Amino acid sequence: MARSIVPEAEALLDQEIKVLDKGFVRLVDYLGGDERIVQSARVSYGSGTKSYRQDRALIHYLMRNEHTSPFEQVVLTFHTKMPIFVARQWVRHRTARLNEISGRYSVMRDEFYVPDPNQMRVQSTDNKQARGDEAVEGAEQIIAEMQTDQAHLYRHYEGMIEKGLAREIARANLPISLYTEWYWQMDFHNLCRFLMLRMDSHAQYEIRVYAEAMAKCARAVAPMAYEAFEEHILGSVRFSRTECEALSALLSGKANPLEGRPLAIFQEKMNKMLAAAPAEAPEEFVPPSQ
Numbered sequence: 001m002a003r004s005i006v007p008e009a010e011a012l013l014d015q016e017i018k019v020l021d022k023g024f025v026r027l028v029d030y031l032g033g034d035e036r037i038v039q040s041a042r043v044s045y046g047s048g049t050k051s052y053r054q055d056r057a058l059i060h061y062l063m064r065n066e067h068t069s070p071f072e073q074v075v076l077t078f079h080t081k082m083p084i085f086v087a088r089q090w091v092r093h094r095t096a097r098l099n100e101i102s103g104r105y106s107v108m109r110d111e112f113y114v115p116d117p118n119q120m121r122v123q124s125t126d127n128k129q130a131r132g133d134e135a136v137e138g139a140e141q142i143i144a145e146m147q148t149d150q151a152h153l154y155r156h157y158e159g160m161i162e163k164g165l166a167r168e169i170a171r172a173n174l175p176i177s178l179y180t181e182w183y184w185q186m187d188f189h190n191l192c193r194f195l196m197l198r199m200d201s202h203a204q205y206e207i208r209v210y211a212e213a214m215a216k217c218a219r220a221v222a223p224m225a226y227e228a229f230e231e232h233i234l235g236s237v238r239f240s241r242t243e244c245e246a247l248s249a250l251l252s253g254k255a256n257p258l259e260g261r262p263l264a265i266f267q268e269k270m271n272k273m274l275a276a277a278p279a280e281a282p283e284e285f286v287p288p289s290q
């Protein structure tokens with residue numbers, strides 16, 4: 001079978017999707033697509049792609065049943081530019097191959113992340129990791145101070161380099177708002193995990209926007225697989241055993257036994273469930289052995 005060419009993905013290749021004030025996501029290359037997932041899943045049955053309907057049913061079946069290896073056959077390579085503090089979160093996803101710009105080899109550019117005023121919000125009171133909804137007082141002034149500090153530090157960095165100090169040590173005082181760049185390659189299965197974690201509302205806004213741009217590329221490369229990901233993972237809700245008991249109590253007309261923080265978490269899941277958008281159901285796939 002020839003190399004998969006996906007017209008929607010071809011159209012995205014080399015396009016910079018702008019993210020934050022100076023960053024981007026660029027799809028450099030891809031390997032495979034829906035066709036490859038279907039071919040590799042059907043290798044055991046000795047048949048290739050079938051009708052759109054049957055292929056879609058198979059892909060949904062695979063995603064729903066966590067038959068993940070066919071999704072690993074699809075690989076996406078990105079070139080991305082993001083602030084170092086975003087890269088620090090990103091790099092925790094170990095199932096990737098990456099190559100980052102070297103601050104030992106090159107002079108780092110004078111490019112720092114400056115938050116948009118509407119991101120300048122107070123510390124959240126109920127989530128120690130997050131920002132709240134309210135704007136912080138004096139946001140414009142704080143932004144101006146951030147910019148002054150960034151300019152100051154960069155001037156010193158340049159001065160150290162002019163004095164002949166090695167780049168690898170001169171960079172030590174640069175802040176984590178500095179932009180970095182890397183090539184990042186991940187298979188579709190692990191990319192879905194990355195997207196699930198980083199598009200979630202609990203992820204920091206500054207990485208969420210990168211995940212959303214990458215999701216656009218994933219959708220272009222493998223639209224049926226992305227749809228199945230949305231259906232069975234992104235749009236699904238997982239209840240704990242205790243939450244299932246609470247759900248069961250509610251369904252039988254009893255009072256919700258949960259209270260406090262567990263109740264708040266349960267409510268959040270219920271809200272996600274109630275907000276679920278209807279999607280066209282795929283046909284049911286029945287494996288040949290059944």
Ligand SMILES: Cc1cc2nc3c(=O)[nH]c(=O)nc-3n(C[C@H](O)[C@H](O)[C@H](O)COP(=O)(O)OP(=O)(O)OC[C@H]3O[C@@H](n4cnc5c(N)ncnc54)[C@H](O)[C@@H]3O)c2cc1C
Binds near residue numbers: 093193197
């Ligand atoms: C909202 C949010 C908040 C977070 N807060 C923190 C924080 O405060 N502090 C912090 O340190 N981290 C934090 N993290 C990072 C988090 O703990 C994970 O490291 C990160 O999300 C990567 O997930 P992963 O390991 O599943 O991904 P990957 O590294 O891509 O791995 C995918 C899967 O492969 C398997 N795997 C990969 N490598 C190994 C290995 N070496 N051994 C065994 N199995 C492996 C695991 O099953 C894993 O789930 C946070 C993440 C999120 C989304």
